[in-house]
Amino acid sequence: xxxxxxxxxxxxxxxxxxxxYAQMTAEQKNQCLLESKNxxxxxxxxxxxIKKLQKEIKKGKKVYSEEDLKKxxxxxxxxxxxxxxxxxxGQ
Amino acid sequence: MKVSKxxxxxxxxxxxxxxxxxxxxxxxxxxxxxxGLRAANSNYVTAGAFGQxxxxxxxxxxxxxxxxxxxxxxxxKANDNLKLVTGFELxxxxxxxxxxxxxNEGGALGADTVNLETKWVYLDFNVPSTKVNxxxxxxxxxxxYKSVFxxxxxxxxxxxxxxxxxxxxLSLGWFRLDDRSATAAAFNNNGTAAGVTFSNGxxxxxxxxxxxxxxxxxxxxxxxxxxxxxxxxxxATSAQAGPLEPNTVGAPSDYTAHVxxxxxxxxxxxxxxxxxxxxxxxTIDTYNGNALKSHLNSFAANLAGKxxxxxxxxxxxxxxxxxxxxxFVDINNETSAAYSENNFGNALxxxxxxxxxxxxxxxxxxxxxxxxxxxxxxxxxxxxxxxxVTSKLVAKANAAFAAVAKxxxxxxxxxxxxxxxxxLGYKMYDGLTVGVNGAYVVLGDFYKGLGxxxxxxxxxxxxxxxxxxxx
Numbered sequence: 001x002x003x004x005x006x007x008x009x010x011x012x013x014x015x016x017x018x019x020x021y022a023q024m025t026a027e028q029k030n031q032c033l034l035e036s037k038n039x040x041x042x043x044x045x046x047x048x049x050i051k052k053l054q055k056e057i058k059k060g061k062k063v064y065s066e067e068d069l070k071k072x073x074x075x076x077x078x079x080x081x082x083x084x085x086x087x088x089x090g091q
Numbered sequence: 092m093k094v095s096k097x098x099x100x101x102x103x104x105x106x107x108x109x110x111x112x113x114x115x116x117x118x119x120x121x122x123x124x125x126x127g128l129r130a131a132n133s134n135y136v137t138a139g140a141f142g143q144x145x146x147x148x149x150x151x152x153x154x155x156x157x158x159x160x161x162x163x164x165x166x167x168k169a170n171d172n173l174k175l176v177t178g179f180e181l182x183x184x185x186x187x188x189x190x191x192x193x194x195n196e197g198g199a200l201g202a203d204t205v206n207l208e209t210k211w212v213y214l215d216f217n218v219p220s221t222k223v224n225x226x227x228x229x230x231x232x233x234x235x236y237k238s239v240f241x242x243x244x245x246x247x248x249x250x251x252x253x254x255x256x257x258x259x260x261l262s263l264g265w266f267r268l269d270d271r272s273a274t275a276a277a278f279n280n281n282g283t284a285a286g287v288t289f290s291n292g293x294x295x296x297x298x299x300x301x302x303x304x305x306x307x308x309x310x311x312x313x314x315x316x317x318x319x320x321x322x323x324x325x326x327a328t329s330a331q332a333g334p335l336e337p338n339t340v341g342a343p344s345d346y347t348a349h350v351x352x353x354x355x356x357x358x359x360x361x362x363x364x365x366x367x368x369x370x371x372x373x374t375i376d377t378y379n380g381n382a383l384k385s386h387l388n389s390f391a392a393n394l395a396g397k398x399x400x401x402x403x404x405x406x407x408x409x410x411x412x413x414x415x416x417x418x419f420v421d422i423n424n425e426t427s428a429a430y431s432e433n434n435f436g437n438a439l440x441x442x443x444x445x446x447x448x449x450x451x452x453x454x455x456x457x458x459x460x461x462x463x464x465x466x467x468x469x470x471x472x473x474x475x476x477x478x479x480v481t482s483k484l485v486a487k488a489n490a491a492f493a494a495v496a497k498x499x500x501x502x503x504x505x506x507x508x509x510x511x512x513x514x515l516g517y518k519m520y521d522g523l524t525v526g527v528n529g530a531y532v533v534l535g536d537f538y539k540g541l542g543x544x545x546x547x548x549x550x551x552x553x554x555x556x557x558x559x560x561x562x
Binding site: 035036039045046047048070081082083085086087088089090091 | 123124127141162164168171231243244245255428434448449450451452453455521559561562
């Protein structure tokens with residue numbers, strides 16, 4: 001029983017730690033836009049997604065590494081391309 | 092008790108593993124879409140029409156129609172390195188067909204129809220330990236030249252790989268445009284026995300794309316391309332409109348076309364300038380079943396610019412596409428319907444009647460339907476101005492002209508017409524824009540005497556009320 005209690009306590013502690021970590025990083029980096037993580041509460045239209053990406057890119061090197069910024073720029077380009085494809089004419 | 096203790100321990104450990112592992116394996120579902128509605132009045136464009144507008148009658152009659160389009164995109168993202176991308180389309184013209192199955196139907200009383208079109212279905216993944224991205228399946232196909240060669244809503248099955256290398260992004264793609272396996276006797280005109288069934292993989296049309304795009308500085312990009320189009324599909328079909336110029340590329344010809352391109356864009360103070368040059372060479376082996384072995388030698392060029400002027404932005408563009416015996420090769424649908432799979436409207440400017448434009452859905456006709464202008468080529472240009480009247484109201488006005496590049500027999504002039512258009516759009520909500528627009532074309536002498544009884548045809552016009560929602 002002691003073992004079970006120990007395991008459950010450990011599990012509780014880990015589950016309690018995880019959101020704190022997510023919250024801390026979310027203050028600086030948008031993990032949903034950057035790594036497609038912690039997106040559970042994110043419901044964005046394509047326009048909102050583009051605006052959010054532009055906002056994050058504007059934060060620049062104070063928050064993101066050069067590699068992160070490249071990734072965000074690629075995602076912005078992809079979102080803009082999707083928007084263009086959605087509204088473009090054609091059969 | 093010992094056994095149940097072990098079970099409990101394993102169960103607790105398992106639950107912990109699942110709980111911590113879940114976020115990493117959770118599938119991200121992403122939905123986006125577009126809904127467009129438009130009600131139109133025109134004296135030439137009729138409901139459901141597509142292709143080149145036939146400016147031959149008196150056309151003093153006004154036609155009206157209302158149509159709608161929904162495009163739904165669903166992406167199943169396993170993680171940042173792997174996703175499935177799908178896109179679907181539902182089109183209907185109000186009052187057209189119900190209780191029958193087919194694309195663009197279901198707009199009549201009763202509505203019920205199966206009219207779901209597949210636009211995209213492809214896998215998008217990154218190759219492990221590399222920076223190479225792969226898109227494999229039916230996807231959007233666009234050149235790096237404002238869709239003059241291929242694009243403007245074109246979708247095709249193929250593989251597109253891309254990878255950044257310093258400031259440059261390299262792309263390599265291969266697309267199978269056609270693989271015909273049979274022909275109809277009525278259109279079998281290349282000497283093959285009527286009704287013959289071809290082996291799959293023989294009567295094909297394939298496209299190879301190689302693009303390089305370099306961000307030279309923050310304000311300047313340039314690119315270079317090589318495209319190779321190989322058409323072994325020399326069998327005519329009822330879908331082919333056929334070029335006006337004989338012995339040119341386009342169905343039913345067997346040809347190879349090599350395309351070399353250069354493009355650049357730069358910010359010069361308050362102005363942005365971009366342009367491209369495309370050169371084509373190759374061999375047209377047969378035309379309409381007859382051996383030809385003629386050399387292909389053609390080109391297209393574009394220069395455009397925009398600049399902040401007063402409260403808005405002024406735009407200007409110019410375009411030349413070669414025509415005649417050395418007509419520019421562009422990509423069109425040759426086996427299912429005579430739809431254009433390219434667009435010169437992006438290079439010409441904002442027009443509503445002269446060229447294909449984003450307002451066109453299932454009713455999709457224009458005075459110049461494809462970039463090659465049905466083998467005649469194009470000389471075109473436009474000026475325009477766009478301004479935010481308020482934070483929600485956007486006004487646009489444009490003037491554009493177009494002429495064929497090479498003189499045509501039976502026409503008094505190369506000049507096709509001048510279009511004047513205006514658009515007023517109101518952003519009602521985030522993503523929803525409603526608006527009105529209209530265009531009027533003063534026809535050139537290219538159409539002189541081509542109306543009923545040798546009269547001059549009436550000038551084309553169109554007026555539209557629209558709503559567009561993106562999410």
